[in-house]
Amino acid sequence: MxxxxxxxxxxxxxxxxxxxxxxxxxxxxxxxxxxxxxxxxxxxxxxxxxxxxxxxxxxxxxxxxxxxxxxxxxxxxxxxxxxxxxxxxxxxxxxxxxxxxxxxxxxxxxxxxxxxxxxxxxxxxxxxxxxxxxxxxxxxxxxxxxxxxxxxxxxxxxxxxxxxxxxxxxxxxxxxxxxxxxxxxxxxxxxxxxxxxxxxSSFDRQNITLEVRAANDRISQIIKFIRQKPNQSGIIYCLSRKTTEQLAKKLKTNNIPAAAYHAGLDFDKRSKIQEAFVRDQTQIVCATVAFGMGIDKSNVRWVIHYNMPKNIEGYYQEIGRGGRDGLKAHALLFHSYADVIQLRNFASGASNEDVQVAKLDRMKQFSEATTCRRKILLSYFGELMANNCENCDVCRNPPQFFDGTIIAQKILSAVYRLQETEAMGMIIDVLRGSHNAAVLAKGYQGVRTFGIGKDIAWKDWQHFVIQLINQGFCEIAFHKHNALQLTEFSKNVLFDGAKVALTKPVAVTEIKTPTKERKTRTKRTRTKTKPKTDANSLFERLRLLRYKIAQEEDIPAYLVFSDATLKEIERVRPLSDDDFLKVSGVGQRKMEVYGDEFIAEIMSFMGSKAKKAKKKDTVLITYDLYKSGMSIEEISIERKLASTTIYSHIAKLYSKGKNINIYDFVSKSDVEAVRKAKKELNAPTALRPYYVHLNEELDYFKIRLALSVVDKD
Incomplete structure (x- = not known):
């Protein structure tokens, strides 16, 4: 077609x-x-x-x-x-x-x-x-x-x-x-x-740092975490409504602005909390999973799971609400066995209870993993990653590995011999040579891998199988009764001599020590990289300008520009419409509506340096063409700029006192309508309030032209 x-x-x-x-x-x-x-x-x-x-x-x-x-x-x-x-x-x-x-x-x-x-x-x-x-x-x-x-x-x-x-x-x-x-x-x-x-597309959100901690004294850990990230928006997910209320109250008593959100609140209350968060009026929301799907806020810098999610899909979606603008974000998960018990109770009696429990077990394995956490996330969705990410707590504080290639080959061979139709328990029973009824009924005592792992305990085999799943060497088919199946990586191990690194099982009583060591080392790293905020930085000034415009326009701040675009504006420091339009995230409409104010803020920040850095004023080039007798359309074609941009230049030229026949471009009735709107709206600087007030009947460029007359009178 x-x-x-x-x-x-x-x-x-x-x-x-x-x-x-x-x-x-x-x-x-x-x-x-x-x-x-x-x-x-x-x-x-x-x-x-x-x-x-x-x-x-x-x-x-x-x-x-x-x-x-x-x-x-x-x-x-x-x-x-x-x-x-x-x-x-x-x-x-x-x-x-x-x-x-x-x-x-x-x-x-x-x-x-x-x-x-x-x-x-x-x-x-x-x-x-x-x-x-x-x-x-x-x-x-x-x-x-x-x-x-x-x-x-x-x-x-x-x-x-x-x-x-x-x-x-x-x-x-x-x-x-x-x-x-x-x-x-x-x-x-x-x-x-x-x-x-x-x-x-790739599921890999490389900008999100992944971290799991033991759920010891969670509240004090969270307070410390937030204080190391001042002025940053974040979401804390909790399992119960009561926990959201208690946590928000605790944060407030520690002078941390937070609100609780859950389905038990009435619609208006929930809407107000969400609106305040989206508009940067509330820094932190403590919420049940009822919160978030409707959030398109791009500058959430961190997501904390106070409790463990019920499955990896939910966890992935929830942490994905951080760093939508592509800038760095942090995902912190607290893990406790009590959460697992509670979530198992929630799943009990559900029509798809078996699937829910299997997915919960997979989430638990993610939390307890000694493998790169990003590898686990990606392999869960069928995306295999060969190298470690170096941006999760396991990669930053790696455990001791040994060459587990032979063990891996035995497991994968058993999966293959059982035609990728059996779950983990049966695979281990076959490896250990079990003569239980299920094995014998299916005749598995006759397969070549039967009993080749008698020397390894059942629990230890389970530990190794989970690691293979985590590393993407096999996967669980939840819709096929949790059968283990081979992946593209399996062939590399079975036939191409690929090596597999595994960790040895650790006794439960020994687990606390490495966790403490990891926590201490992570803390030292975090202290070194503790962020500093400069209230007088250009980014902060642009952020405050964005907030002011958003308040006037009654829209969320990120809809003006995302944090990523503000960072780019800070780096490039555009001093003309042309340069401003080249910034990623700045379209024609936003340049026309917001460009003047942001360029003025940049020039104010740069002071005398702005005059030296500024090229020949693009507006004056338009003025030369205007004086030569060219029409707006002709200037637009000559300069390869939108006609609305040229109209914006005309408005600026008139405001600067240049000889412009302004009423060639805007009618007197339009000027009077804008003059009246300015009084009724209490003189906003943003253009959108005028646009809405005038029932969207006057284009933005006409409003700008009219304001150039009104402001000069």
């Missing part, structure tokens, strides 16, 4: 609306597949750029892209972000009045909307527009919710299968950050997109 777009349109829109000059891994392929009307399954880590995979095609497809999303809070954040980037988006859910919902449907009917977010439960209200006349694409976010194999199964998602039948020629894109093999198969089957192209 021929492409319905030009490739240069993709890159132009990517920069204009999202501020990026290039795609991340797989993004371009996914976007092009959607534009060519192909169904897709996208597995991409949190913060990996999933949203662009359907938001960018939406701009080029005729009609509206329908986005299925599980939480109202998630919809609101996404829509706020899109609107801030100049993209027409809205949401449709139970929080709205009938009139508001009717207005949204009218926008779809009149082709005035590019993206519409909706919860599965609210689809019934959109029946009149669920046709290929209006819907250009369907995106199912958090797609793992459709599968009972997934860690966050939601029955409401299972009704979504009817959509493909209703919209057979419409491209579907299912997206999630956490799905093992069984869950992936279930997603495409239930959505009826069995032939979907699958794009599985």
């Amino acid at each position: 021929p492409a319905v777009y030009k490739q240069d349109q993709l890159f132009s829109n990517l920069k204009t609306y999202f501020g990026y000059d290039s795609f991340r891994t797989n993004q371009q392929d996914i976007v092009e597949a959607v534009l060519n009307k192909k169904d897709c399954l996208v597995i991409m880590p949190t913060g990996g750029g999933k949203s662009i995979c359907f938001q960018l095609p939406a701009l080029l497809l005729k009609g509206v892209t329908l986005v299925i999303s599980p939480l109202i809070a998630l919809m609101k954040d996404q829509v706020d972000g899109l609107n801030a980037n100049g993209i027409a988006a809205s949401y449709f859910n139970s929080s709205q009045t009938t009139q508001e919902q009717s207005a949204i449907i009218d926008r779809v009917l009149n082709a005035n909307l590019k993206l519409l977010y909706v919860a599965p439960e609210s689809l019934v209200g959109l029946q009149n527009i669920l046709s290929e006349r209006y819907i250009s694409c369907v995106a199912i976010d958090e797609a793992h919710c459709i599968s009972s194999w997934g860690h966050d199964f939601r029955p409401s998602y299972q009704q979504l299968g009817f959509l493909k039948k209703t919209l057979p020629n419409t491209p579907f894109i299912a997206l999630t950050a956490t799905a093992d093999k069984a869950t992936r198969q279930d997603i495409v089957k239930q959505l009826r997109i069995e032939h979907a192209q699958q794009y599985i």
Whole structure:
């Protein structure tokens, strides 16, 4: 099928609306597949750029892209972000009045909307527009919710299968950050997109430091941890509502700003806590797992698990809420056997109890591991990593290893001889030559590996098998009764002479000593690298400016610019519109709306150095062309800049007293409307309050032109 777009349109829109000059891994392929009307399954880590995979095609497809999303809070954040980037988006859910919902449907009917977010439960209200006349694409976010194999199964998602039948020629894109093999198969089957192209990005979030500690005196450890990271946003996950309340209270008594969040609070209270956190008004939230899926906040710098999560998928998703901007983040997990007992009780009686318990055991093994923790995480999702990460507590304080190649070969050989159909217990029974009923009933006493490990205790074999799983040499197929199966790495060990390093089993009474040593060494390292915050640094000044703008615009600060973009602005120190636009994360719209204020802040910080560093003023180049008689469109083509940027130059030139016929570009009635708005809004410096106040009827560049007149009068 021929492409319905030009490739240069993709890159132009990517920069204009999202501020990026290039795609991340797989993004371009996914976007092009959607534009060519192909169904897709996208597995991409949190913060990996999933949203662009359907938001960018939406701009080029005729009609509206329908986005299925599980939480109202998630919809609101996404829509706020899109609107801030100049993209027409809205949401449709139970929080709205009938009139508001009717207005949204009218926008779809009149082709005035590019993206519409909706919860599965609210689809019934959109029946009149669920046709290929209006819907250009369907995106199912958090797609793992459709599968009972997934860690966050939601029955409401299972009704979504009817959509493909209703919209057979419409491209579907299912997206999630956490799905093992069984869950992936279930997603495409239930959505009826069995032939979907699958794009599985690396699960490796290298910017997140992984650490596990024993749950001894957790509160004092947490207080110390937070004090070493001043002014940084963080989330602390707890198993019970009571614990969130107690922990938040304890932190407050130690002058650490924190709020408790759990499902027991009423909707308004939960919304206010979440809003305050997203907007940097609350630094820390102590929460149950009810908190987080709707959080698109990019500058969470750390995530603590006060209690152990019930499975690796949940743990991975929760730590993924840290460092979404790509900057360094820290994931700290406290592990105790009491948590394991409590979680086993929670799973008791569930319809998929066996699967839940098996996944909990895998989480427990992760917590107790002597293997690189990142290797374990990645191998769980089917991604094999040959080298250690050097960014987890095990890698930084490695245990003593021995050459366990022969042991590994025996285990893998037994898995192979039993045709990859048996769980760990049976594998060990065969290795040890057990004559129990289960072994004899299946005739396993006749396989070649039977009894080749009689000299090693059952518990010790278990220790070695878990290490092989952790290192990716075999894997557990949860959907096949927890059978052990071989991986790509298995062949290297069985046939190609690859070596396997293992640790020896440690008696329970001996475990405390290395843990203390590791803790002490980690503490020394942390003391050396304790961060220093400079209230007068350019980054801090830019952060405060961002916060002020966000307050005026009534949006979260990260929707103005992410921390990563602020860091880039601090490094580059752009002093012109052209240079500001080159910063990753700065699109055309944001340069026009925020550029002046940020450049002014940089110049104020640099002082006299700014004048020396500044090149020929780009605004004056525009003025020379204007004086020569060129139109806005002609100047735009000559300078290879958007016409809105040229209008911004005209506004600046008029403000500086240059001879500009300003009313050639803005009407007197528009100027009066902005003058009136300025009085009614108490003179905000940001442009968005004017835009909203004037019912979005006056473009930003017109508002800027009008303000240049109002401010000069």
